[in-house]
Amino acid sequence: MSKTALTPTHVKIDVEGFEESVLRGGRRLLQSESAPLLFLELHNDMIRAGGRRPEAVLDLVDEFGYQTFDFQRVAIGRERLLAQRSRAFQAWNEQPEHEYLSLCRRLLRQLYSGTRLHGGRHGSGC
Numbered sequence: 001m002s003k004t005a006l007t008p009t010h011v012k013i014d015v016e017g018f019e020e021s022v023l024r025g026g027r028r029l030l031q032s033e034s035a036p037l038l039f040l041e042l043h044n045d046m047i048r049a050g051g052r053r054p055e056a057v058l059d060l061v062d063e064f065g066y067q068t069f070d071f072q073r074v075a076i077g078r079e080r081l082l083a084q085r086s087r088a089f090q091a092w093n094e095q096p097e098h099e100y101l102s103l104c105r106r107l108l109r110q111l112y113s114g115t116r117l118h119g120g121r122h123g124s125g126c
Contacts, residue, residue, distance in 0.1 A: 007032075012039040017046030023060040030064045038066060038091045045085045054082055066091035 008029070013022050019042060023030065030038070040061070044054040058078050061068065068076045068091045081087050 007034050008036045010039065011036045014039075014041040017043045017050050017052075019043070019047070019057045020052060020060065023057065023064070027060075027064070030066075035064070035066075040089060040091065042081055042087045042089070043085075044082060044087070058082070061091055 011026070011029075013019055015022050019040060029035065038061075040057075042054060042057060047054045047057065055078075058068075058081060068081065068089050070076050070089055076087075076089050081089065
């Protein structure tokens with residue numbers, strides 16, 4: 001990012017149980033003023049099998065100021081996310097006001113219809 005001066009508007013994380021490490025590595029971006037919409041697949045069973053806690057992933061999502069939603073724009077609580085073996089959700093930290101998000105919603109519905117999706121911050125979702 002610093003070499004190109006480009007900042008991503010969307011980040012997809014699907015790393016089969018290593019979500020906490022990726023979030024920690026992306027801390028500066030994910031806590032920045034222009035934090036991206038986040039799509040995250042939370043692999044609870046894989047995280048636990050590796051001796052880690054899926055709660056730690058959600059702690060970071062909360063710490064970074066994200067709120068979690070499904071793809072019908074319904075808020076998802078921690079209990080629901082942790083109760084499943086694997087859960088896709090979206091999260092964001094600001095109310096999306098950009099025109100591109102309207103396009104994003106349509107494209108994501110087309111691309112992911114019938115499949116699980118991932119994380120994003122505050123606001124109403126893609």
